[in-house]
Amino acid sequence: MSENSGLETKWARLRENMVRSQIEARGIRDPRVLRAMRKVPRHRFVDAASLEHAYEDRPLPIGLDQTISQPYIVAFMTEQLQLRGGERILEVGTGSGYQTAVLAEMGGEVFTLEIHEPLSRIARQRLAELGYGNVRFAVGDGRQGWPEEAPFGAILAAASAEAVPPALLEQLAIGGRLVLPLGVEHQDLMMITRTAEGDVARNLLPVRFVPLVHG
Ligand code: SAH
Numbered sequence: 480m481s482e483n484s485g486l487e488t489k490w491a492r493l494r495e496n497m498v499r500s501q502i503e504a505r506g507i508r509d510p511r512v513l514r515a516m517r518k519v520p521r522h523r524f525v526d527a528a529s530l531e532h533a534y535e536d537r538p539l540p541i542g543l544d545q546t547i548s549q550p551y552i553v554a555f556m557t558e559q560l561q562l563r564g565g566e567r568i569l570e571v572g573t574g575s576g577y578q579t580a581v582l583a584e585m586g587g588e589v590f591t592l593e594i595h596e597p598l599s600r601i602a603r604q605r606l607a608e609l610g611y612g613n614v615r616f617a618v619g620d621g622r623q624g625w626p627e628e629a630p631f632g633a634i635l636a637a638a639s640a641e642a643v644p645p646a647l648l649e650q651l652a653i654g655g656r657l658v659l660p661l662g663v664e665h666q667d668l669m670m671i672t673r674t675a676e677g678d679v680a681r682n683l684l685p686v687r688f689v690p691l692v693h694g
Contacts, residue, residue: 490520494516494520498517501551507551512558521534526542537549542598543597546689552686556658560585560656568590568633569592570590571624571635574602575602579591582635583611587613590614591617593617594620594621599616620694624647626646629649630651630652631655634655639662640691654673657671657673663690666688667682668682
């Protein structure tokens with residue numbers, strides 16, 4: 480066995496453990512989400528200094544004071560979007576691109592916005608190397624959404640706002656779902672479902688995300 484394939488076996492084993500003990504054990508059931516979490520190589524998304532911790536149950540630093548989200552939170556938010564494949568998905572806060580890759584595994588097309596140009600550039604290179612063709616990247620203030628590509632069947636924000644940015648609500652399709660952390664001191668993960676009769680908001684769980692930076 481080459482050194483490289485031995486290493487890949489090690490990462491695959493750690494990834495399988497991550498899915499079983501952190502994700503399935505906590506109640507994530509959507510088979511498509513589980514398949515995506517089993518596939519995306521999280522160790523390719525972390526800094527060299529954090530490599531050994533890539534599959535642990537926590538966020539990790541990715542530079543510029545930002546973090547790659549905890550695996551369980553990535554799986555939970557993805558499951559909440561109830562993707563069936565084929566949706567146009569807007570992501571606010573590309574970061575390392577890990578959540579982006581998980582969304583890309585769910586099919587459809589992903590449009591991802593990041594305010595820090597270097598993070599966007601690195602994530603774009605990484606996803607190209609990993610062969611994801613169904614992702615579009617842009618640098619800018621995600622609170623404005625991506626009006627040219629709206630409406631979106633699903634919107635996910637990975638940084639928290641005091642109030643739901645109106646542009647994101649406007650760009651949500653009927654039948655679509657928006658998942659985002661809301662709050663400053665105390666944050667809750669919220670889901671807003673858009674129906675023909677109006678929007679329904681639900682509080683999912685307390686979380687801790689970095690704040691959305693004002694562009
Ligand atoms: N889901 C990412 C982690 C995102 S952390 C991952 O898996 O790696 C939140 C990200 O949101 C950071 O990269 C931060 O730079 C970005 N961000 C903060 N404010 C933003 C804004 N107004 N518009 C777009 N991105 C923003």
